Amino acid sequence: MLFMVGIESPADEMQAFGIVIPVFEKLGYGCFSAADSQEEILFKAKEAILLMAEEVINDGHLVDSLNEGYRDYQALHPTFDQWLALEVPLEALKAKQKRLNITLSESQIVRIDSFVAFHREFKDRSDFLAKAADKLMNSADSVRSCSKVGD
Numbered sequence: 001m002l003f004m005v006g007i008e009s010p011a012d013e014m015q016a017f018g019i020v021i022p023v024f025e026k027l028g029y030g031c032f033s034a035a036d037s038q039e040e041i042l043f044k045a046k047e048a049i050l051l052m053a054e055e056v057i058n059d060g061h062l063v064d065s066l067n068e069g070y071r072d073y074q075a076l077h078p079t080f081d082q083w084l085a086l087e088v089p090l091e092a093l094k095a096k097q098k099r100l101n102i103t104l105s106e107s108q109i110v111r112i113d114s115f116v117a118f119h120r121e122f123k124d125r126s127d128f129l130a131k132a133a134d135k136l137m138n139s140a141d142s143v144r145s146c147s148k149v150g151d
Contacts, residue, residue, distance in 0.1 A: 001090050002069050005045045006080030019045050020080055022073045023066050024052050042086065049088045063090050102129075 008018030016034040019041065024031040033048040035041045053063050070085055104112075112125055122128040 001063070001067050001088060003045075003049050003066075003086050003088055004068075004071055004073055005041075005084050005086050006073060006077050007041060007082040007084070008080045009082065017041055018080065019048060020077055021045065021049055021052070022077060023068055023071075024056070027056060027061055027065070029056065045086055046088055049086070050090075050093070053088075053090050053093055057093055063093065 003021055003023060006018075006020040006022065008020075010017055016036050017038065017040075019033040019035060021031040029052060031048055031052040033044045035044040053066070056063055056066070072083075074080070074083065109125075112128060116122045116125055116128050119128075122131065
């Protein structure tokens with residue numbers, strides 16, 4: 001899928017390049033990131049798109065609604081002085097759940113199951129493990145790339 005990416009050039013060497021992916025705004029999300037160098041821009045933009053697309057799917061939206069192709073967002077985001085079109089395949093995100101065989105100690109499984117039974121925000125053991133993995137991976141990023149407007 002093609003995404004338009006806005007780049008805001010830093011005012012000096014102490015600032016990062018700002019990144020915006022405005023198509024997510026139509027679903028009520030803001031999608032921003034930053035890159036310390038020009039070389040990082042494409043990676044950070046793709047990472048932000050993938051994170052937000054996953055959030056959109058988890059919230060029950062269809063990512064196909066984001067398929068606008070090339071569009072000029074300059075008037076809506078005038079501080080972003082450069083624009084590029086970035087192709088990001090989202091097919092893997094649309095895939096169904098995949099079964100995974102992992103090994104845990106019995107005591108760990110009991111602790112996880114007890115935790116899940118007490119904390120109703122988790123549907124089941126798999127949901128807990130997936131959310132725990134996401135939390136750990138997201139905490140490794142110094143800046144959260146995307147957010148839902150209002151969060």
